[in-house]
Amino acid sequence: MKILVINGPNLNLLGERNPKHYGTQTLTAIEDRMEERAGEYGWEIEFHRSNHEGEIIDLLHGSRIDCDAVILNAGAYTHYSYAIRDAIEAIRIPVIEVHLSNICAREEFRAKSVLSPVCRGTISGFGAASYILAMEALVEIIDDN
Numbered sequence: 218m219k220i221l222v223i224n225g226p227n228l229n230l231l232g233e234r235n236p237k238h239y240g241t242q243t244l245t246a247i248e249d250r251m252e253e254r255a256g257e258y259g260w261e262i263e264f265h266r267s268n269h270e271g272e273i274i275d276l277l278h279g280s281r282i283d284c285d286a287v288i289l290n291a292g293a294y295t296h297y298s299y300a301i302r303d304a305i306e307a308i309r310i311p312v313i314e315v316h317l318s319n320i321c322a323r324e325e326f327r328a329k330s331v332l333s334p335v336c337r338g339t340i341s342g343f344g345a346a347s348y349i350l351a352m353e354a355l356v357e358i359i360d361d362n
């Protein structure tokens with residue numbers, strides 16, 4: 218089982234960026250936690266982070282070749298990128314949408330995700346734990362995806 222984790226724009230600033238919404242853990246700390254959990258499950262896990270829409274699309278396309286699932290936090294692209302939405306729809310492996318903050322409890326523009334309808338499911342609002350919960354979700358669905 219191989220999982221690809223993609224983090225989008227501005228998520229490299231976790232730890233210093235708006236801690237009220239995003240907490241104080243750095244992305245590296247979150248990835249370390251995920252790596253540890255993946256080790257417990259015997260999964261291979263790969264991490265990518267990009268500020269660029271096209272790069273995220275390329276990563277999604279690539280994932281269909283050698284990955285079993287994707288965990289994606291597309292940052293603000295979540296709310297308007299039809300190109301990322303189409304890429305998710307085009308690949309067959311499950312994509313779990315993740316957000317640190319509860320996107321429904323913030324500004325109105327964040328309440329809508331254009332990605333949700335084509336993702337297997339969404340986990341939002343649990344801070345860094347959202348990523349771990351996405352892994353737990355994969356444990357549950359991996360046999361029936």
Ligand code: DQA
Nearest residue numbers: 227290292293316317318327
């Ligand atoms: C986010 C929520 C988005 O609205 C925002 O643009 C982000 C982070 C989250 O993880 O809560 O960059 O995806």
